[in-house]
Amino acid sequence: MTTSSLIALGSYSRSGSGRGAGLELLRLSTGAGTTDAPIVERCAAVDLPDPSFVAWSLDGTLLYAVLETDPTRVVAVRVAEDGAHAEVVADLALTGSGGCHLALGPDPSTLLVAQYGSGSLVTVRLDADGLPVRQIDLDDHRDHHDRAEGAAPHPHQVVTLPGTGILAVPDLGLDRVLLYRQDNAGEAGLVGEIPLSRGSGPRHLAADHESEQLHISCELSGMVATAVRGAADPEPAAPEILQGASHRWSVRSMIPASGREGSNALSHLELAADESVLLVANRGPDTLSLLSLAGMRPERVAEIAVGAHPRHFTQLGDLVLVAAQESDRIDVLRRRGEELSVAAEPIAAPSAACLAVRP
Secondary structure (H helix, E strand, C coil): CEEEEEEEEEEEECCCCCCCEEEEEEEEECCCCCCCCCEEEEEEECCCCCCCEEECCCCCCCEEECCCCCCCCCEEECCCCCCEEEEEEECCCCCCCEEEEEEECCCCCCEEEECCCCCCEEEEEECCCCCCEEEEEEEHHHHHHHHHCCCCCCCCCCCCCCCCCCEEEECCCCEEEEEEECCCCCCEEEEEEEEECCCEEEEEEEEECCCCCCEEEEEECCCEEEECCCCCCCCCCCHHCCCCCCEEEEEEEEEECCCCCCCCEEEEEEECCCCEEEEEEEEECCCEEEEEECCCCCEEEEEECCCCEEEHHHCCEEEEEEEEEECCEEEEEEEECEEEEEEEEEEECCCEEEEEEEE
């Protein structure tokens, strides 16, 4: 039996040596056998300037893209059921620049956008059809500037922590994960933070299904930090804005993501569906690492070479698709337990930046 999935590919098309199409839809078909290589069909493409991250609507009819432009733009693309046609149906400019990540908020009528360039978090209102219509909130991370002794803020991701309603925003410049909660109007208010050691550069984060453990890729140090949830409320002396926080996490361990020599600028990380292992992309070594979570702390047990500058990856069953930006390709790997192997020849994808499987 053959199964197929629609994959959204975002690629750099303008900035630097951007060579990509912008947004492209790929259909991957796989056979029943675990050794069958996927068949790739190229479907629709949309010329967009530098979509650095994409996310599907809950029903899979819309694809949201954040454009790494000045100003940042959020685009909604309506995608046909078969993926053969896609068209831009909304295009909203935001206050700020260099948008690099977006996600649906705990309030499903909102999108949250991290802006690396201007150092801010923006909340966007969606209308009844799921289209972005206006900006309703902006939190400028420069307001938290003094806590990092002058370092420039660079928020890099927005994640809703399961079971908490809390938004986690890793800030590479401030060496902190800032924690927010949305109010009834959809606006995001700061309720806490997870400090990391100076020079860590937190980039992306992955939480288990109860948010008991948070795993954080630290781009600047090449380490994976693991934070665990502890006592509920901060001390009375905590700043007023942090009073009443219902969850707190503290870093328990930090381990090198790669066993290879040389510098390592970590990018993305994800838990496997069964939460038994953590996958981490390493830029510099240009590998994907597998960390076992069977023990008290993560342990690196496998590492496999991929194309240059693996910026992002996604999982599709037992396949792992890796966007290798500087090799202009998507590596196709297979995970079996705690082992990684090459599943098929790479898929051509100039300046590949991000991947998202249609729900």
